Structure formats: structure tokens, C-alpha cells
Amino acid sequence: MKRTIILLALLVTGMLLTAGCTGTGTANNSTSTSSSATLKNTTVVPGNSSMPVITGNTTAITLPAGKTTTIELPENPTTGYAWNVTLSSGLLIENNTYIQDNGTANKVGAGGTHQWVVRGVSTGKQTFSAIYKRPWEALTGNETQFTESITVT
DSSP states (O other): OHHHHHHHHHHHHHHHHHHTTOOOOOOOOOOOSSOEEEOOOEEEOTTOTTOEEEOOOOOEEEEOTTOEEEEEEEEOGGGTOEEEEEEOTTEEEEEEEEEEOTTOTTOTTOOEEEEEEEEEOSSEEEEEEEEEEOTTSOOOSOSEEEEEEEEEO
16 A cells, blocks of 8 residues: 555656646747848767857848847757857847747757847947856856857948
8 A cells, every 4th residue: 555655656746747847838939120140050069969169150240220130049958058148338139039949849958049139229340249158157268159240330
């Protein structure tokens, strides 16, 4: 009898834990009518499929003041890694959204794309910088980094 109660308790606990891992969240698929900068050339660090090496961030964007541009980078928050973004004073983040890859809904460990809609608020050369790291870990200098130069006119 005692064994049956323990097994039943373990079964119920397992069901509750499994139910907490599913959801019906929706992605924000808002669109922008201005230019878009999307990371196109990414490779993966050997032996670490969650850590992209950014190789295609050498473009510069010209953005009229008051207009927006969209920057998208691959991200997999299930690994603990996230983009830590800093902006120069002439830029403003209007929207900050994570979009899970198509066909991966309710799949544990699936990655996606982090999307920022950035508005140019002051003219001149501005910078969007991001470091891909776990927030609880100290900087080592080996983190994946992304920098986008934006000239606001």
C-alpha cells in the first residue's frame, strides 16, 4: 500500500513538471516599413551548437532621423545565452522580441531569432552593440559580439 502511494505521488509530480514545460505562447510578428539589417553569415562553434560565431556584421546602415531599422540575430535562450544590447545615445529600441523558429513550437531546446526595432533619434554616427552571453557569468573577452554602425541623417 505504501509503495502504491509513493508511486502515485511520483507519477503526479512528473505529470505536473511536464505540464509546466509546455505552453501556447505566441510570437509578435510586427513588421517595420524601413530598412532591415539581418545577420546572414553565421557559423557554429565546433562542439557547441548553441554558440554562433558572427561573421556577417560588417555592413553600415544609413537611417533617416525618426525612422526605424530592424536588427535580427540568432538566439537560443534555452541554453541560458542571450544578447546583451547597448546603444549609443542617438538610438532608441522601440521593440524587443524573441521569435521562435518555425516548426519548433513546444520543442524543448529549439532556438529562434531575437529582433530589435531601433529608431534613430539623433543625427550622426550611432552604434548598436550586442554580446551573446549568460547574464550570471563574468565577461571573459571570448564572447560572441555583434556591432552595427548606423548613421542617422
